[in-house]
Amino acid sequence: MNAPEKMPPSSGRTILTNARLLCPMSGRDERGGLLIEGRAIADIGPHLTGSDEPDTQLIDCEGHLLIPGLIDMQVSTGEPGEEHRETLATASRAAAAGGVTTIICMPDTKPAIDDVSLVDFIERRARDTAIVNVHPMAAMTKGLAGKEMTEIGLLRQAGALAFTDAKRSVANAQVMRNILSYGKDFNALIVHFIEDPHLADVGVMNEGEVSSGLGLPGIPAEAETIMLERDLRLAALTGGRYHAAGISCAASLEVIREARKGGLKVTCGVSINHLTLNENDIGSYRTYLKIKPPLRPESDRRAMVDGVHRGDIDVIVSAHDPQDADMKRRPFAEAADGALGLETLLPAALQLYHNGATALQPLLAAMTIRPAQLLGLPGGRLAIGAPADLCLVDLEMPWRVDAQTLASKSKNSPFDEMVLQGRALKTFVAGRCVYSYADLPLRV
């Protein structure tokens, strides 16, 4: 659902001038301007330097980076059912503040989004309350129970962009086979969280030296890789569209690469946490770093960054998962999984560019055009006719993350108190400015 439909269309024309235009689809990286007419991009290029027409609004970008708005395909909210954690409205404000113009929300709500009427609910609530584009993913099994597949055809028609059981894996291979096979008939993308529930068992962090030292039960990387290998064989057997939701270790990436060499068309994602943090960051039981899949050793993190740089990892997600303080202020093993991510997705990702680990184009592609193509969305590009979903980025600005000032209802940011370099200055959705950094109290 494109949120700003309810709002009046922006009054005519806006020209963003003096920008560094960067489009990961076309490869464009040049100085120039961009013309917004109504809800869409009407023109783009170095020739747009200003306008004499009276109703045209001019915004001087002062040389900052203008990119397509980010598309985040893994966002959990608490709506419906746990609105105290996050609503579609608060998640959309956090998104706008992070330069994210489209969020794909997860179906692991209460009740789970496993019925046409619930897809409809999300779309209506988003239309009425959210300031960025919101699209639901629907559950792939009824009640996320991993047993009976949902009405994939009807849910797809109702607007579910893809199908997932969110943070749950379908352990039964027959059920997974049927979902991939049946989903293929509707060109449905099956997004699977990969973790063998029996191998993961009661584990709460990566299995290894660190977990042993902390005295915490571990989850071996094999829990992920074994499930991934099973899935890829089922994808090959059925011809279904498969996306591994969030890989976290080098072995999984290797499995994906090998499968692709064999001609298998599968895709995978990685969370921003697994690109920027590792298991050592848990330190002395920092529960804000308790996430699924668990943070891995530094060698795995480096492999993930390399995967993004080479384009082998298709998308970067925030894995935004708001948890209230009560669920996190507990002994590590008893604390809830999940970390905030929407507002820090772009700034955290930019650290990988600043430290030279990856180039800007592949990094941004994984948050714009590649999820757009995977999900069949029209955004994620700077092109004439595309929706004017845009983000103006100050690449250099240093700022300190303060969880208390983040727009999200919950405050469980793993980046709290970190100094990051670069952030969104302005965010446009369908031609309207939905976020402006300057409007906020100065806090550098």
Added chain:
Amino acid sequence: MNVALASQKFYFPHKHLLGIKGLSPAEIIGLLDLADADADYNRRVTAKRDILRGRTQINLFFESSTRTQSSFELAGKRLGADVMNMAIKSSSIEKGETLLDTAVTLNAMRPDILIVRHHAAGAVELLAKKVDCAVVNAGDGEHEHPTQALLDALTIRRRKGRIDGLIVAICGDILHSRVARSNILLLNALGANVRVAAPSTLLPPATERMGVEVYTKLDDAIAGADIIMMLRLQRERMTTSLVPSTREYFHFFGLDNEKLKKAKPDALVMHPGPINRGIEISSAVADHPRSVIREQVEMGVAVRMAVLQVLARHLRG
């Protein structure tokens, strides 16, 4: 057509009718010609004949059936045979007897013709090897149901005048359907263009190698079709969830008036029964003037008479 003459016209070398597989086109056409005459004969006031007088026919049904069993019973009785029905509930099977022990026991009673339905594929063929009488497959598991395919072909031929070159779309639960397998074999043998349509989860592996065009959208399969054969969704045979709900199934694979418009204007709608209204077929289509579902039942008796007649040629004494 003269019934006696029609039955003389072709040579039927088989002792049993276990499936469409193994029948030549000439044999199939011979059976259809004979059944065609029987169908006309059945419409007379005195339909009873004595071709099978003194013969014993046992209907051995390990799986419950209404229409097939009564159709075979009526066919045997119209030809003058003594017909006995054995249903599973009153048999020794429940007491633990194996299929082959049952066969040997029945064989000792010296029947002439056994009509067998069994829930396991290949069971009828296994039984045929152990008895001396003629055996007719009335449906074995998900394998074959030859008399259903013959009666479908007869219904089509009487309405359309031919089978060769017709576009026949078989739609629905192909995976669990013995009717589909027998029909694919028969219709291909007689030169029809066969399409099948089902969700991928209800298609047998390698369906495309059965000589059919495979569709996963009903609309595409019935576009321009002469014949639409709908199959029942056999949920009792499903061990896992292969379709999410009957609501979704009907939405995408149920034949309603809207979807029927895609077929040729004179297309026929068929269904082997029993029909599930609102699951694979709407009531309006089931009762539509182009629906020949009741005619299929009538042709069923005629086809089974023809089968009994040709098998009787090989009976002892």
